Amino acid sequence: MTEPRRRPGPKRALTEEAVLDAALTLLDTDGPGAASIRRIAAALGVSPNSVYTYLPDKSAIEQALVERLLGDLNRAAPGGDDWRADLEALALDLRRRLTAHPGAVPLLLGGAMNGPEALLLGERLLDLLDRAGLAATEAARGAYLIMSYVLGAIALEVADVPRAGALAPERDRIAARRAAMSQVPAAMFPRTAAAVDVTATWIGTEQYLWGLRRVLDGLSTHA
Protein backbone atom coordinates (compact mmCIF):
# COMPACT_ATOMS: atom_id res chain seq x y z
CA MET A 1 0.00 0.00 0.00
CA THR A 2 2.88 2.39 0.79
CA GLU A 3 6.17 2.62 -1.10
CA PRO A 4 8.75 3.67 1.52
CA ARG A 5 12.05 3.70 -0.34
CA ARG A 6 12.58 2.84 -3.96
CA ARG A 7 15.34 0.37 -4.53
CA PRO A 8 17.70 0.97 -7.44
CA GLY A 9 16.91 -0.52 -10.81
CA PRO A 10 14.98 0.27 -13.97
CA LYS A 11 12.06 2.66 -13.90
CA ARG A 12 8.63 1.41 -12.81
CA ALA A 13 6.21 1.60 -15.68
CA LEU A 14 3.14 1.41 -13.42
CA THR A 15 1.89 1.57 -9.86
CA GLU A 16 -0.42 -0.72 -7.94
CA GLU A 17 -2.91 2.10 -8.07
CA ALA A 18 -2.81 2.22 -11.87
CA VAL A 19 -3.38 -1.53 -12.07
CA LEU A 20 -6.45 -1.25 -9.84
CA ASP A 21 -7.76 1.72 -11.81
CA ALA A 22 -7.52 -0.27 -15.02
CA ALA A 23 -9.15 -3.31 -13.42
CA LEU A 24 -12.08 -1.28 -12.11
CA THR A 25 -12.58 0.46 -15.43
CA LEU A 26 -12.71 -2.91 -17.21
CA LEU A 27 -15.16 -4.22 -14.61
CA ASP A 28 -17.40 -1.20 -15.12
CA THR A 29 -17.18 -1.30 -18.88
CA ASP A 30 -17.46 -4.98 -19.69
CA GLY A 31 -18.81 -6.59 -16.54
CA PRO A 32 -17.38 -9.18 -14.16
CA GLY A 33 -14.77 -11.42 -15.71
CA ALA A 34 -13.49 -8.56 -17.87
CA ALA A 35 -10.80 -7.69 -15.34
CA SER A 36 -8.41 -10.37 -16.54
CA ILE A 37 -4.71 -9.84 -16.03
CA ARG A 38 -4.17 -9.93 -19.77
CA ARG A 39 -6.78 -7.28 -20.45
CA ILE A 40 -5.54 -5.10 -17.60
CA ALA A 41 -2.01 -5.33 -19.03
CA ALA A 42 -3.26 -4.51 -22.52
CA ALA A 43 -5.17 -1.49 -21.23
CA LEU A 44 -1.97 -0.26 -19.58
CA GLY A 45 0.14 -0.94 -22.65
CA VAL A 46 2.31 -3.47 -20.90
CA SER A 47 2.97 -7.18 -21.11
CA PRO A 48 0.82 -9.49 -18.92
CA ASN A 49 3.79 -10.57 -16.84
CA SER A 50 4.55 -7.00 -15.87
CA VAL A 51 1.38 -6.89 -13.73
CA TYR A 52 2.90 -9.50 -11.43
CA THR A 53 5.51 -6.94 -10.39
CA TYR A 54 2.84 -4.96 -8.55
CA LEU A 55 0.44 -7.61 -7.29
CA PRO A 56 1.30 -11.27 -6.71
CA ASP A 57 -1.70 -12.81 -8.44
CA LYS A 58 -5.27 -12.42 -9.61
CA SER A 59 -6.85 -12.86 -6.22
CA ALA A 60 -4.58 -10.15 -4.77
CA ILE A 61 -5.97 -7.77 -7.39
CA GLU A 62 -9.50 -8.69 -6.42
CA GLN A 63 -8.83 -8.28 -2.70
CA ALA A 64 -7.10 -4.94 -3.26
CA LEU A 65 -10.06 -3.77 -5.33
CA VAL A 66 -12.46 -4.66 -2.52
CA GLU A 67 -10.25 -2.92 0.01
CA ARG A 68 -10.09 0.20 -2.13
CA LEU A 69 -13.88 0.39 -2.42
CA LEU A 70 -14.34 -0.14 1.31
CA GLY A 71 -11.57 2.36 2.02
CA ASP A 72 -13.34 5.01 -0.03
CA LEU A 73 -16.48 4.29 1.96
CA ASN A 74 -14.67 4.48 5.28
CA ARG A 75 -12.99 7.75 4.37
CA ALA A 76 -16.31 9.34 3.45
CA ALA A 77 -17.48 9.07 7.07
CA PRO A 78 -20.30 11.46 7.90
CA GLY A 79 -20.53 11.17 11.71
CA GLY A 80 -23.48 13.13 13.06
CA ASP A 81 -25.06 12.76 16.48
CA ASP A 82 -27.92 10.47 15.46
CA TRP A 83 -26.70 6.86 15.32
CA ARG A 84 -29.70 5.74 13.30
CA ALA A 85 -29.25 8.42 10.69
CA ASP A 86 -25.52 7.67 10.52
CA LEU A 87 -26.15 3.95 10.09
CA GLU A 88 -28.69 4.49 7.34
CA ALA A 89 -26.36 6.92 5.59
CA LEU A 90 -23.51 4.41 5.79
CA ALA A 91 -25.67 1.61 4.39
CA LEU A 92 -26.96 3.82 1.59
CA ASP A 93 -23.44 4.96 0.77
CA LEU A 94 -22.22 1.36 0.54
CA ARG A 95 -25.10 0.51 -1.76
CA ARG A 96 -24.47 3.56 -3.92
CA ARG A 97 -20.80 2.73 -4.31
CA LEU A 98 -21.40 -0.94 -5.08
CA THR A 99 -24.20 -0.40 -7.57
CA ALA A 100 -21.84 2.05 -9.28
CA HIS A 101 -19.46 -0.89 -9.75
CA PRO A 102 -21.73 -3.93 -10.13
CA GLY A 103 -18.89 -6.04 -11.46
CA ALA A 104 -17.12 -5.70 -8.11
CA VAL A 105 -20.01 -7.07 -6.04
CA PRO A 106 -19.13 -10.75 -6.60
CA LEU A 107 -15.61 -9.98 -5.38
CA LEU A 108 -16.97 -8.65 -2.08
CA LEU A 109 -19.18 -11.64 -1.44
CA GLY A 110 -16.69 -14.12 -2.84
CA GLY A 111 -13.75 -13.38 -0.56
CA ALA A 112 -13.40 -13.24 3.18
CA MET A 113 -14.05 -9.77 4.59
CA ASN A 114 -10.84 -9.63 6.62
CA GLY A 115 -8.77 -6.82 5.16
CA PRO A 116 -7.99 -3.67 7.19
CA GLU A 117 -10.74 -1.63 5.55
CA ALA A 118 -13.27 -4.43 6.04
CA LEU A 119 -12.30 -4.59 9.70
CA LEU A 120 -12.60 -0.82 9.97
CA LEU A 121 -16.08 -0.97 8.51
CA GLY A 122 -16.99 -3.62 11.08
CA GLU A 123 -15.52 -1.42 13.78
CA ARG A 124 -17.69 1.47 12.65
CA LEU A 125 -20.77 -0.73 12.78
CA LEU A 126 -19.92 -1.85 16.30
CA ASP A 127 -19.45 1.76 17.33
CA LEU A 128 -22.80 2.77 15.86
CA LEU A 129 -24.61 -0.05 17.65
CA ASP A 130 -22.84 0.85 20.88
CA ARG A 131 -24.16 4.39 20.48
CA ALA A 132 -27.56 2.80 19.90
CA GLY A 133 -27.34 1.44 23.42
CA LEU A 134 -26.88 -2.21 22.51
CA ALA A 135 -24.93 -4.47 24.86
CA ALA A 136 -21.66 -5.88 23.56
CA THR A 137 -23.08 -9.25 22.55
CA GLU A 138 -26.08 -7.74 20.80
CA ALA A 139 -23.83 -5.23 19.06
CA ALA A 140 -21.49 -7.95 17.79
CA ARG A 141 -24.32 -10.11 16.51
CA GLY A 142 -26.20 -7.08 15.23
CA ALA A 143 -23.23 -5.83 13.22
CA TYR A 144 -22.93 -9.23 11.54
CA LEU A 145 -26.67 -9.26 10.87
CA ILE A 146 -26.59 -5.82 9.29
CA MET A 147 -23.61 -6.76 7.13
CA SER A 148 -25.40 -9.94 6.00
CA TYR A 149 -28.57 -8.10 5.08
CA VAL A 150 -26.88 -5.19 3.38
CA LEU A 151 -24.56 -7.29 1.23
CA GLY A 152 -27.28 -9.83 0.45
CA ALA A 153 -29.71 -7.13 -0.64
CA ILE A 154 -27.12 -5.44 -2.85
CA ALA A 155 -26.07 -8.76 -4.38
CA LEU A 156 -29.68 -9.69 -5.20
CA GLU A 157 -30.30 -6.27 -6.70
CA VAL A 158 -27.19 -6.37 -8.85
CA ALA A 159 -27.85 -9.97 -9.94
CA ASP A 160 -31.42 -9.15 -10.88
CA VAL A 161 -30.39 -7.39 -14.05
CA PRO A 162 -28.77 -9.34 -16.91
CA ARG A 163 -25.15 -8.34 -16.41
CA ALA A 164 -23.76 -5.97 -19.00
CA GLY A 165 -21.33 -3.38 -17.69
CA ALA A 166 -22.97 -0.50 -15.85
CA LEU A 167 -26.28 -0.74 -14.02
CA ALA A 168 -29.30 0.97 -15.58
CA PRO A 169 -30.96 3.85 -13.68
CA GLU A 170 -33.00 2.64 -10.75
CA ARG A 171 -36.31 3.72 -12.28
CA ASP A 172 -35.64 1.56 -15.34
CA ARG A 173 -34.59 -1.41 -13.24
CA ILE A 174 -37.76 -1.18 -11.17
CA ALA A 175 -39.84 -0.97 -14.35
CA ALA A 176 -38.04 -4.02 -15.78
CA ARG A 177 -38.61 -5.93 -12.54
CA ARG A 178 -42.31 -5.10 -12.60
CA ALA A 179 -42.57 -6.09 -16.25
CA ALA A 180 -40.88 -9.41 -15.52
CA MET A 181 -43.10 -10.07 -12.52
CA SER A 182 -46.26 -9.32 -14.50
CA GLN A 183 -45.29 -12.19 -16.80
CA VAL A 184 -45.30 -14.69 -13.94
CA PRO A 185 -48.20 -17.16 -14.44
CA ALA A 186 -50.77 -16.29 -11.77
CA ALA A 187 -52.19 -19.81 -11.83
CA MET A 188 -48.94 -21.28 -10.61
CA PHE A 189 -47.62 -18.41 -8.47
CA PRO A 190 -50.70 -16.48 -7.32
CA ARG A 191 -49.07 -14.55 -4.47
CA THR A 192 -46.05 -13.56 -6.53
CA ALA A 193 -48.25 -12.38 -9.38
CA ALA A 194 -50.48 -10.44 -6.98
CA ALA A 195 -47.44 -8.75 -5.42
CA VAL A 196 -46.88 -6.76 -8.63
CA ASP A 197 -49.87 -4.55 -7.86
CA VAL A 198 -49.13 -4.31 -4.18
CA THR A 199 -46.36 -1.78 -4.36
CA ALA A 200 -44.92 0.38 -7.08
CA THR A 201 -41.35 0.28 -5.81
CA TRP A 202 -40.63 -3.29 -5.03
CA ILE A 203 -36.90 -3.10 -5.22
CA GLY A 204 -34.54 -0.16 -5.24
CA THR A 205 -33.55 2.33 -2.57
CA GLU A 206 -36.93 2.34 -0.87
CA GLN A 207 -37.08 -1.44 -0.41
CA TYR A 208 -33.44 -1.50 0.70
CA LEU A 209 -34.03 1.13 3.37
CA TRP A 210 -37.32 -0.47 4.43
CA GLY A 211 -35.52 -3.74 5.04
CA LEU A 212 -32.72 -2.06 6.96
CA ARG A 213 -35.26 -0.35 9.21
CA ARG A 214 -37.01 -3.63 9.95
CA VAL A 215 -33.62 -5.09 10.91
CA LEU A 216 -32.94 -2.15 13.22
CA ASP A 217 -36.45 -2.51 14.67
CA GLY A 218 -35.68 -6.13 15.39
CA LEU A 219 -32.47 -5.17 17.14
CA SER A 220 -34.18 -2.54 19.29
CA THR A 221 -36.99 -4.89 20.21
CA HIS A 222 -34.49 -7.42 21.39
CA ALA A 223 -32.35 -4.98 23.37
Added chain:
Amino acid sequence: MTEPRRRPGPKRALTEEAVLDAALTLLDTDGPGAASIRRIAAALGVSPNSVYTYLPDKSAIEQALVERLLGDLNRAAPGGDDWRADLEALALDLRRRLTAHPGAVPLLLGGAMNGPEALLLGERLLDLLDRAGLAATEAARGAYLIMSYVLGAIALEVADVPRAGALAPERDRIAARRAAMSQVPAAMFPRTAAAVDVTATWIGTEQYLWGLRRVLDGLSTHA
Protein backbone atom coordinates in the same frame (compact mmCIF):
# COMPACT_ATOMS: atom_id res chain seq x y z
CA MET B 1 -36.62 -30.86 -17.70
CA THR B 2 -38.94 -33.56 -19.10
CA GLU B 3 -38.19 -35.72 -22.13
CA PRO B 4 -41.63 -36.38 -23.68
CA ARG B 5 -40.87 -38.41 -26.78
CA ARG B 6 -37.46 -39.44 -28.02
CA ARG B 7 -36.83 -38.62 -31.61
CA PRO B 8 -35.09 -41.25 -33.76
CA GLY B 9 -31.32 -41.21 -34.01
CA PRO B 10 -28.29 -42.55 -32.25
CA LYS B 11 -28.40 -43.43 -28.59
CA ARG B 12 -28.00 -40.70 -25.99
CA ALA B 13 -24.83 -41.21 -24.00
CA LEU B 14 -25.98 -38.97 -21.12
CA THR B 15 -28.90 -37.11 -19.61
CA GLU B 16 -29.19 -33.54 -18.37
CA GLU B 17 -29.41 -35.05 -14.91
CA ALA B 18 -26.07 -36.84 -15.33
CA VAL B 19 -24.42 -33.61 -16.47
CA LEU B 20 -25.69 -31.77 -13.40
CA ASP B 21 -24.62 -34.62 -11.12
CA ALA B 22 -21.10 -34.44 -12.51
CA ALA B 23 -21.02 -30.65 -12.23
CA LEU B 24 -22.13 -30.71 -8.59
CA THR B 25 -19.63 -33.42 -7.71
CA LEU B 26 -16.80 -31.36 -9.23
CA LEU B 27 -18.01 -28.27 -7.37
CA ASP B 28 -18.03 -30.19 -4.08
CA THR B 29 -14.67 -31.81 -4.69
CA ASP B 30 -12.57 -29.03 -6.14
CA GLY B 31 -14.44 -25.84 -5.33
CA PRO B 32 -16.06 -23.18 -7.52
CA GLY B 33 -14.57 -22.95 -10.98
CA ALA B 34 -14.01 -26.69 -11.07
CA ALA B 35 -17.30 -27.28 -12.85
CA SER B 36 -15.92 -26.47 -16.28
CA ILE B 37 -17.56 -27.98 -19.31
CA ARG B 38 -14.34 -29.74 -20.20
CA ARG B 39 -13.96 -31.29 -16.76
CA ILE B 40 -17.61 -32.28 -16.66
CA ALA B 41 -17.20 -33.98 -20.03
CA ALA B 42 -14.02 -35.74 -18.89
CA ALA B 43 -15.74 -36.99 -15.73
CA LEU B 44 -18.51 -38.42 -17.90
CA GLY B 45 -16.09 -39.97 -20.39
CA VAL B 46 -17.36 -37.90 -23.26
CA SER B 47 -16.03 -35.15 -25.51
CA PRO B 48 -16.59 -31.53 -24.37
CA ASN B 49 -18.88 -30.79 -27.29
CA SER B 50 -21.20 -33.56 -26.32
CA VAL B 51 -22.31 -31.62 -23.25
CA TYR B 52 -23.86 -29.01 -25.53
CA THR B 53 -26.40 -31.59 -26.63
CA TYR B 54 -28.02 -31.47 -23.20
CA LEU B 55 -27.57 -27.88 -22.10
CA PRO B 56 -27.03 -24.90 -24.42
CA ASP B 57 -24.11 -23.30 -22.59
CA LYS B 58 -22.24 -22.86 -19.33
CA SER B 59 -24.70 -20.44 -17.79
CA ALA B 60 -27.55 -22.86 -18.49
CA ILE B 61 -25.68 -25.48 -16.46
CA GLU B 62 -25.28 -23.02 -13.59
CA GLN B 63 -28.93 -22.00 -13.67
CA ALA B 64 -30.08 -25.60 -13.82
CA LEU B 65 -27.85 -26.41 -10.85
CA VAL B 66 -29.41 -23.60 -8.83
CA GLU B 67 -32.89 -24.72 -9.82
CA ARG B 68 -32.14 -28.28 -8.80
CA LEU B 69 -30.93 -27.22 -5.35
CA LEU B 70 -33.95 -24.98 -4.82
CA GLY B 71 -36.20 -27.74 -6.16
CA ASP B 72 -34.85 -30.19 -3.61
CA LEU B 73 -35.53 -27.60 -0.93
CA ASN B 74 -39.07 -26.95 -2.15
CA ARG B 75 -39.85 -30.64 -2.33
CA ALA B 76 -38.72 -31.18 1.27
CA ALA B 77 -41.56 -29.00 2.54
CA PRO B 78 -42.40 -29.60 6.18
CA GLY B 79 -45.63 -27.61 6.63
CA GLY B 80 -46.76 -27.60 10.25
CA ASP B 81 -49.26 -25.25 11.82
CA ASP B 82 -46.77 -22.77 13.29
CA TRP B 83 -45.70 -20.29 10.60
CA ARG B 84 -42.68 -19.15 12.60
CA ALA B 85 -41.39 -22.67 13.13
CA ASP B 86 -41.98 -23.45 9.45
CA LEU B 87 -40.11 -20.34 8.35
CA GLU B 88 -37.16 -21.07 10.59
CA ALA B 89 -37.08 -24.68 9.40
CA LEU B 90 -37.13 -23.53 5.78
CA ALA B 91 -34.31 -21.05 6.37
CA LEU B 92 -32.24 -23.64 8.20
CA ASP B 93 -32.84 -26.19 5.48
CA LEU B 94 -31.70 -23.76 2.80
CA ARG B 95 -28.56 -23.02 4.79
CA ARG B 96 -27.90 -26.70 5.37
CA ARG B 97 -28.21 -27.50 1.67
CA LEU B 98 -26.04 -24.59 0.54
CA THR B 99 -23.26 -25.11 3.05
CA ALA B 100 -23.24 -28.73 1.85
CA HIS B 101 -22.41 -27.36 -1.62
CA PRO B 102 -20.38 -24.21 -0.95
CA GLY B 103 -19.19 -24.06 -4.54
CA ALA B 104 -22.79 -23.51 -5.65
CA VAL B 105 -23.39 -20.44 -3.46
CA PRO B 106 -21.80 -17.95 -5.90
CA LEU B 107 -24.10 -19.33 -8.60
CA LEU B 108 -27.17 -18.51 -6.50
CA LEU B 109 -26.09 -14.96 -5.76
CA GLY B 110 -24.62 -14.39 -9.20
CA GLY B 111 -27.69 -15.07 -11.29
CA ALA B 112 -31.20 -13.68 -11.21
CA MET B 113 -33.52 -15.71 -8.99
CA ASN B 114 -36.24 -16.08 -11.59
CA GLY B 115 -36.48 -19.78 -12.38
CA PRO B 116 -39.63 -21.78 -11.52
CA GLU B 117 -38.15 -23.19 -8.30
CA ALA B 118 -36.93 -19.76 -7.20
CA LEU B 119 -40.42 -18.39 -7.82
CA LEU B 120 -41.91 -21.27 -5.89
CA LEU B 121 -39.63 -20.55 -2.95
CA GLY B 122 -40.74 -16.91 -3.06
CA GLU B 123 -44.32 -18.08 -3.16
CA ARG B 124 -43.78 -20.19 -0.08
CA LEU B 125 -42.29 -17.21 1.75
CA LEU B 126 -45.27 -15.07 0.82
CA ASP B 127 -47.60 -17.78 2.07
CA LEU B 128 -45.74 -18.06 5.38
CA LEU B 129 -45.87 -14.31 5.93
CA ASP B 130 -49.54 -14.27 5.05
CA ARG B 131 -50.10 -16.90 7.72
CA ALA B 132 -48.11 -14.62 10.03
CA GLY B 133 -50.83 -12.04 9.57
CA LEU B 134 -48.85 -9.58 7.48
CA ALA B 135 -50.66 -7.39 4.96
CA ALA B 136 -49.86 -7.97 1.29
CA THR B 137 -47.38 -5.11 1.00
CA GLU B 138 -45.56 -6.05 4.18
CA ALA B 139 -45.48 -9.69 3.10
CA ALA B 140 -43.99 -8.82 -0.30
CA ARG B 141 -41.33 -6.56 1.17
CA GLY B 142 -40.76 -8.96 4.05
CA ALA B 143 -40.20 -11.93 1.76
CA TYR B 144 -37.58 -9.97 -0.15
CA LEU B 145 -35.96 -8.90 3.12
CA ILE B 146 -35.79 -12.47 4.40
CA MET B 147 -34.32 -13.67 1.12
CA SER B 148 -31.69 -10.92 1.23
CA TYR B 149 -30.67 -11.71 4.77
CA VAL B 150 -30.64 -15.46 4.38
CA LEU B 151 -28.58 -15.47 1.19
CA GLY B 152 -26.26 -12.75 2.44
CA ALA B 153 -25.59 -14.59 5.69
CA ILE B 154 -24.91 -17.86 3.91
CA ALA B 155 -22.63 -16.16 1.38
CA LEU B 156 -20.61 -14.47 4.13
CA GLU B 157 -20.32 -17.71 6.02
CA VAL B 158 -19.18 -19.68 2.99
CA ALA B 159 -16.75 -16.94 1.91
CA ASP B 160 -15.25 -16.76 5.38
CA VAL B 161 -13.31 -19.98 4.92
CA PRO B 162 -10.51 -20.18 2.34
CA ARG B 163 -12.29 -22.07 -0.39
CA ALA B 164 -11.19 -25.66 -0.88
CA GLY B 165 -13.89 -28.13 -1.77
CA ALA B 166 -16.15 -29.08 1.11
CA LEU B 167 -16.83 -26.93 4.15
CA ALA B 168 -15.25 -27.93 7.45
CA PRO B 169 -17.52 -28.90 10.38
CA GLU B 170 -19.17 -25.89 11.95
CA ARG B 171 -17.31 -26.26 15.23
CA ASP B 172 -13.98 -26.05 13.41
CA ARG B 173 -15.07 -23.05 11.38
CA ILE B 174 -16.16 -21.20 14.51
CA ALA B 175 -12.84 -22.01 16.17
CA ALA B 176 -10.95 -20.76 13.11
CA ARG B 177 -13.01 -17.57 13.09
CA ARG B 178 -12.26 -16.97 16.75
CA ALA B 179 -8.56 -17.65 16.22
CA ALA B 180 -8.49 -15.18 13.31
CA MET B 181 -10.34 -12.55 15.32
CA SER B 182 -8.01 -12.91 18.26
CA GLN B 183 -5.17 -11.88 15.92
CA VAL B 184 -6.85 -8.56 15.13
CA PRO B 185 -4.77 -5.72 16.60
CA ALA B 186 -6.75 -4.34 19.53
CA ALA B 187 -5.07 -0.96 19.27
CA MET B 188 -6.50 -0.37 15.83
CA PHE B 189 -9.80 -2.28 16.08
CA PRO B 190 -10.69 -2.27 19.80
CA ARG B 191 -14.36 -3.21 19.47
CA THR B 192 -13.68 -5.99 16.99
CA ALA B 193 -10.96 -7.43 19.20
CA ALA B 194 -13.20 -7.19 22.27
CA ALA B 195 -16.00 -9.00 20.44
CA VAL B 196 -13.99 -12.23 20.48
CA ASP B 197 -14.66 -12.69 24.17
CA VAL B 198 -18.24 -11.57 23.94
CA THR B 199 -19.72 -14.73 22.58
CA ALA B 200 -18.44 -18.20 21.95
CA THR B 201 -20.49 -18.84 18.83
CA TRP B 202 -20.13 -15.79 16.73
CA ILE B 203 -21.00 -17.36 13.44
CA GLY B 204 -22.68 -20.62 12.60
CA THR B 205 -26.22 -21.87 13.07
CA GLU B 206 -26.85 -19.93 16.25
CA GLN B 207 -25.88 -16.56 14.80
CA TYR B 208 -27.83 -17.32 11.61
CA LEU B 209 -30.98 -18.12 13.54
CA TRP B 210 -30.49 -15.18 15.89
CA GLY B 211 -30.35 -12.84 12.89
CA LEU B 212 -33.42 -14.40 11.31
CA ARG B 213 -35.36 -13.93 14.55
CA ARG B 214 -34.39 -10.27 14.75
CA VAL B 215 -35.62 -9.86 11.17
CA LEU B 216 -38.91 -11.52 12.05
CA ASP B 217 -39.15 -9.35 15.17
CA GLY B 218 -38.71 -6.31 12.99
CA LEU B 219 -41.47 -7.50 10.67
CA SER B 220 -43.88 -8.15 13.56
CA THR B 221 -43.11 -4.78 15.13
CA HIS B 222 -43.94 -3.06 11.90
CA ALA B 223 -47.16 -4.97 11.21
Added chain:
DNA sequence: ACCTGAACACCGTTCAAGT
Protein backbone atom coordinates in the same frame (compact mmCIF):
# COMPACT_ATOMS: atom_id res chain seq x y z
C1' DA C 1 14.53 -4.42 -10.33
C1' DC C 2 11.68 -4.57 -13.77
C1' DC C 3 10.56 -5.56 -18.28
C1' DT C 4 9.85 -8.92 -22.35
C1' DG C 5 8.59 -13.17 -25.38
C1' DA C 6 7.59 -17.87 -25.22
C1' DA C 7 5.46 -21.55 -23.24
C1' DC C 8 2.26 -24.55 -20.32
C1' DA C 9 -2.00 -26.03 -18.96
C1' DC C 10 -6.17 -24.59 -19.03
C1' DC C 11 -11.01 -22.20 -20.54
C1' DG C 12 -16.01 -21.73 -23.54
C1' DT C 13 -17.64 -22.22 -27.92
C1' DT C 14 -18.02 -23.20 -32.92
C1' DC C 15 -17.34 -25.78 -37.18
C1' DA C 16 -17.06 -29.58 -40.18
C1' DA C 17 -17.33 -34.19 -40.41
C1' DG C 18 -18.68 -38.84 -39.17
C1' DT C 19 -22.64 -42.54 -38.02
Added chain:
DNA sequence: ACCTGAACACCGTTCAAGT
Protein backbone atom coordinates in the same frame (compact mmCIF):
# COMPACT_ATOMS: atom_id res chain seq x y z
C1' DA D 1 -29.79 -36.90 -33.57
C1' DC D 2 -25.84 -37.22 -31.42
C1' DC D 3 -21.16 -37.96 -31.31
C1' DT D 4 -16.16 -36.70 -32.54
C1' DG D 5 -11.59 -34.04 -33.56
C1' DA D 6 -9.80 -29.74 -34.71
C1' DA D 7 -9.69 -25.07 -34.22
C1' DC D 8 -10.38 -20.18 -32.38
C1' DA D 9 -9.93 -16.83 -29.09
C1' DC D 10 -9.25 -16.58 -24.72
C1' DC D 11 -7.44 -17.50 -19.49
C1' DG D 12 -3.57 -17.41 -15.10
C1' DT D 13 0.95 -18.34 -14.29
C1' DT D 14 5.89 -19.55 -14.85
C1' DC D 15 10.43 -19.54 -16.99
C1' DA D 16 14.39 -17.80 -19.17
C1' DA D 17 16.32 -14.01 -20.97
C1' DG D 18 17.22 -9.15 -21.65
C1' DT D 19 18.58 -4.15 -19.60
